[in-house]
Amino acid sequence: MPSLLRLRPPPTLGPNPNPNGREYSFSSPLLSRRKLMLNARMRLSSIRGNSCSARYAVLGAGFAGLSVAWHLLQNSLKDSNLCIDIYDEVGIGGAASGVSGGLLHPYSPKVKVLWRGAECWNECLKLLMVAERAIEARGPDRIGQDSSFFYMDEPIVCRRGILRTIMSEKNVEIMKENVRSCLENCNLQLLDKDAAQNLVPHLHVPLNAAVYMPHALNIRPVHYLQALFDACKNLADELCVSFCKKVEVNLHKEPISTLHELAGRYDAIIICLGAKVDMLPEFSGKLPLRACRGVVAQLKLSSDVGEEYSCSSPSILSDAWLSFQGPRSVLMGSTWDWASKNYSSSVSEEEASRALEELLPKASAVYPSIREWTFVGARAGLRAMPPLTTLGSLPLLGCVNDALRETDKCMYWLFGGLGSRGLLYHAFLGKLMAKAVISCDEMVLPPELTSWKQMKVWKDSL
Numbered sequence: 123m124p125s126l127l128r129l130r131p132p133p134t135l136g137p138n139p140n141p142n143g144r145e146y147s148f149s150s151p152l153l154s155r156r157k158l159m160l161n162a163r164m165r166l167s168s169i170r171g172n173s174c175s176a177r178y179a180v181l182g183a184g185f186a187g188l189s190v191a192w193h194l195l196q197n198s199l200k201d202s203n204l205c206i207d208i209y210d211e212v213g214i215g216g217a218a219s220g221v222s223g224g225l226l227h228p229y230s231p232k233v234k235v236l237w238r239g240a241e242c243w244n245e246c247l248k249l250l251m252v253a254e255r256a257i258e259a260r261g262p263d264r265i266g267q268d269s270s271f272f273y274m275d276e277p278i279v280c281r282r283g284i285l286r287t288i289m290s291e292k293n294v295e296i297m298k299e300n301v302r303s304c305l306e307n308c309n310l311q312l313l314d315k316d317a318a319q320n321l322v323p324h325l326h327v328p329l330n331a332a333v334y335m336p337h338a339l340n341i342r343p344v345h346y347l348q349a350l351f352d353a354c355k356n357l358a359d360e361l362c363v364s365f366c367k368k369v370e371v372n373l374h375k376e377p378i379s380t381l382h383e384l385a386g387r388y389d390a391i392i393i394c395l396g397a398k399v400d401m402l403p404e405f406s407g408k409l410p411l412r413a414c415r416g417v418v419a420q421l422k423l424s425s426d427v428g429e430e431y432s433c434s435s436p437s438i439l440s441d442a443w444l445s446f447q448g449p450r451s452v453l454m455g456s457t458w459d460w461a462s463k464n465y466s467s468s469v470s471e472e473e474a475s476r477a478l479e480e481l482l483p484k485a486s487a488v489y490p491s492i493r494e495w496t497f498v499g500a501r502a503g504l505r506a507m508p509p510l511t512t513l514g515s516l517p518l519l520g521c522v523n524d525a526l527r528e529t530d531k532c533m534y535w536l537f538g539g540l541g542s543r544g545l546l547y548h549a550f551l552g553k554l555m556a557k558a559v560i561s562c563d564e565m566v567l568p569p570e571l572t573s574w575k576q577m578k579v580w581k582d583s584l
């Protein structure tokens with residue numbers, strides 16, 4: 123039988139890390155790891171035996187948290203009772219996820235397929251379908267959020283495609299080359315100026331080249347997350363009926379100020395707190411993450427302006443992006459403020475006008491008609507930016523018990539650093555995370571996602 127808790131050993135440990143047979147102190151990572159392995163085995167055997175019960179806490183109800191919750195339900199042992207408690211201080215989509223532009227495609231700015239782009243894309247499509255089915259099952263209803271941007275009677279996915287303009291001469295050949303190796307089910311088309319303007323009238327195409335992603339999607343993020351939560355509740359009900367077991371998914375709208383608050387209550391805690399993970403005392407200053415605030419402006423086309431934005435025209439990516447929400451509504455983003463520590467989603471008048479000053483020239487450089495639209499409001503979110511690696515900026519996943527010195531048998535997992543591509547990564551990585559949690563096996567996770575644990579900032583904190 124394979125080891126029940128498999129953690130990637132740090133490379134600094136040689137074949138015999140304890141040659142003198144000396145006892146390690148309790149805080150030694152190696153001893154903690156042994157203890158963890160034992161605890162995890164005991165926990166799994168209790169689940170697989172007659173007592174049959176697993177309790178998970180998911181901290182955060184953004185893209186990461188709700189994807190993990192869904193996949194925990196999907197992959198849980200069919201004969202065990204299951205309780206998933208989701209904690210969020212604001213509610214569903216309360217931070218970066220709810221503010222995001224909802225632009226979904228598997229490509230870099232130079233249209234190169236991103237790390238594991240095909241799997242990420244395919245898993246997103248599956249999860250979107252899950253959310254769409256939950257909406258169908260429920261029928262139209264209004265959303266209970268305080269945001270005036272989103273309503274439940276609008277579809278969660280807008281299939282209008284995305285167009286990326288090419289603004290720099292030096293990128294033209296690279297992008298043409300990348301277009302040739304695009305994904306089959308999210309293909310790319312190189313367009314000249316006429317073809318691009320056929321899709322978006324009045325588009326500025328300075329280099330006579332643009333890349334069209336006809337299958338790329340525009341998601342309404344809060345609406346999607348609400349539906350995904352509904353899907354979790356529905357699946358829990360189905361599991362209860364089909365397997366005669368007790369399955370619960372609960373949303374607790376409350377802040378978590380330290381992990382100690384939850385000690386002793388769960389088999390595993392999955393930390394999906396986005397940029398605010400750094401505010402938990404257990405992680406403060408220990409993770410290789412940088413917060414970056416982004417402001418998104420909502421603009422409307424007033425009813426006396428005749429030419430609406432066609433529902434078959436794509437959203438636009440350039441130095442700024444335009445995510446069209448309807449014929450007279452668009453989100454324009456986003457700023458990148460690396461210095462801000464402002465976690466609030468509210469945007470002051472002054473911050474909004476600075477954002478407009480920055481974004482309008484960039485957006486109008488490709489879509490001049492945007493100047494006819496009127497500003498109606500702005501919101502902001504903090505991205506949790508991971509370090510840049512040779513494979514791109516990859517999220518941080520893994521078991522973090524080593525850092526926590528907790529004495530209960532709970533397993534602690536981090537799912538963070540989704541950067542500016544949380545929507546693309548959330549489904550595939552949420553699935554991997556859930557599998558790692560259920561099997562107590564960190565090796566389920568690709569090493570690229572756990573290699574951050576070898577970084578100095580983390581190792582020094584242990």
Ligand SMILES: Cc1cc2nc3c(=O)[nH]c(=O)nc-3n(C[C@H](O)[C@H](O)[C@H](O)COP(=O)(O)OP(=O)(O)OC[C@H]3O[C@@H](n4cnc5c(N)ncnc54)[C@H](O)[C@@H]3O)c2cc1C
Binds near residue numbers: 394395506537544
């Ligand atoms: C302006 C902007 C635009 C973006 N546009 C896109 C885009 O178009 N496409 C794309 O793929 N990505 C986009 N992103 C990136 C994407 O939004 C993030 O990668 C993603 O939302 C991260 O998801 P998350 O679940 O990790 O974190 P979050 O969405 O931040 O979720 C964390 C949750 O934890 C809760 N929380 C935090 N601390 C506590 C606590 N102590 N106790 C209880 N609850 C807590 C918060 O309320 C929040 O709901 C954008 C980001 C920004 C800022």
